Amino acid sequence: MPCEGGVDKLDAARAAELHRQVPAWQLRDDKLYRRFTFRDFKAAMRFVDQMADVAEGEGHHPDFAVHYNRVDVTIWTHAIDGLSENDFILAAKIDALAP
Amino acid sequence: MPCEGGVDKLDAARAAELHRQVPAWQLRDDKLYRRFTFRDFKAAMRFVDQMADVAEGEGHHPDFAVHYNRVDVTIWTHAIDGLSENDFILAAKIDALAP
Numbered sequence: 001m002p003c004e005g006g007v008d009k010l011d012a013a014r015a016a017e018l019h020r021q022v023p024a025w026q027l028r029d030d031k032l033y034r035r036f037t038f039r040d041f042k043a044a045m046r047f048v049d050q051m052a053d054v055a056e057g058e059g060h061h062p063d064f065a066v067h068y069n070r071v072d073v074t075i076w077t078h079a080i081d082g083l084s085e086n087d088f089i090l091a092a093k094i095d096a097l098a099p
Numbered sequence: 100m101p102c103e104g105g106v107d108k109l110d111a112a113r114a115a116e117l118h119r120q121v122p123a124w125q126l127r128d129d130k131l132y133r134r135f136t137f138r139d140f141k142a143a144m145r146f147v148d149q150m151a152d153v154a155e156g157e158g159h160h161p162d163f164a165v166h167y168n169r170v171d172v173t174i175w176t177h178a179i180d181g182l183s184e185n186d187f188i189l190a191a192k193i194d195a196l197a198p
Contacts, residue, residue, distance in 0.1 A: 041155065063166050064165055
């Protein structure tokens with residue numbers, strides 16, 4: 001589902017339950033956060049482009065910051081300023097791209 | 100020139116002089132900073148990919164953060180923890196990509 005709202009913010013218990021499915025992500029301040037590190041900038045950009053395709057497919061977009069070979073990704077549902085199930089689905093799909 | 104070092108940090112007077120060539124960028128904390136805003140995520144990603152090509156061509160890589168249609172770009176020369184002429188050249192080349 002796109003992230004335009006209409007979904008409820010997950011409560012802490014449900015968020016913790018879903019978090020067990022994507023343990024590589026940190027759950028903090030009602031956001032999911034993961035750092036990915038690559039061989040070089042080119043490899044980081046290949047990941048970024050694949051992540052962008054997944055985001056467009058999901059209609060749900062992560063925030064990310066690129067520092068040469070490092071990509072810091074943050075996921076949350078802006079419309080509710082918190083986490084929804086979609087965030088965990090997006091995190092799992094991004095995990096599948098990582099080497 | 101690639102950013103692996105071997106260049107001198109610009110002094111404030113020279114940085115201010117070069118800054119006049121790329122006035123859309125803010126010069127702060129010895130870094131160049133510019134926010135670009137696009138119609139949507141797809142357009143932002145097109146810009147990001149073009150910027151990545153320029154960066155690879157220059158052998159000099161900006162930091163950037165993407166938040167849906169917004170791209171915040173920061174340029175400096177890591178090896179000298181300050182600004183070199185290359186930073187202003189990269190900024191000018193990135194300016195040329197913006198709509």
